[in-house]
Amino acid sequence: MSDESREFHKPVRRPAELFDRRFAAEDPAEVSRVAHSTAQALLARARTDPDGEIVERLVAFTSEHGIDDIAELWSRSPSRSLPGALWRLYLIQLMIHDDPQTAALLYERGRLEIASVDPVVAGAPTPAGPDELVDLVDTILRGLFQGDFAVALDRAAAFSRVQASGASHLADDYEATEPERASALTTRALRLADYATDLTACAALWRRESLS
Template structure:
């Protein structure tokens, strides 16, 4: 992976926070989110946080149940591409602050993961090759070729999200968790390579610039690791019937 690619990744908007995995405004789809006007009016008027929480849980459960109960491929496709068509704000308004051990919190992370995987598939494919050693089962769990190319990453992004709505929800979360962990390891491996190369190459970044780049990348790696654990924990809660 090139230094330029590492820099693009290190400055990405993945962050560890209460909302776990999310994207910054600068990388959101440019089209404004289309939110039900009645809900939008209530939100802008300062709706009670408890009401927002209740709506987020109801909307997440309704969306999941609707797709699980339908055989209409058009409905499935519309749900899968919800963020692509309407903008991330349609779910961010209600789901982005939800706890990671809740259904809206997990769905928010799944949609955010898909958007990021499709947007950065070329860089991610390189990181996968670094983070997934031959002797691990991650490729089988996630369901990708070894090593994947950018198109494989984009297909896997759709497969994980569609699997959550059409297949075993817990299995989809475990696939997402394994994916996040491999990419986290890939970032750490890239940081080690970059640090070593910088001491040997002429014209390498200054020490302060390199330190900033490495810090951002390692922060991203930790955020992905945390999100991966959120997915795995969500799978456990789902199987217990307690992810709501």
């Protein structure tokens, strides 16, 4: 990403800094209420935008503003809630934009190793390079606001599982020679696997009209 070189934009906070970050709140109940109401309002507004201009701004949000603004509202929401799902999607998007080369490496390794239909569900071309993965994650995020919300969540979950598979197998490769790198890859794999589980659950809740 090139935000750090843009003179008038807020610095982008890197994904590694955000996985375990906690934000202070004077009234957690009020923060939760605002998180849910803003997520619902944002989704409703985007779906009534006939020209798609709002959707494009939402897809490009982290490129323009970083992720602190939405993190303040959504990062502490339950993982299986509407703001929790949106938070995970934005964080995955930022991870891919931040380092598309590594993302492509993990995805291709995961695609070759995983024994499931997840690569097909995710919808990346074969093979998928850095540019293709950036386009894919933006397309998935766009689908949240314009298409079938549950399908977009399922695609994001499948994408995360492929990435997790790639990270796990690369961690095994580096275990003997670069243990620190192996540990970092294992941590990423576990987090992505958790995200995949949460996003799949959110998709099921959405289909039951129970995601709020």
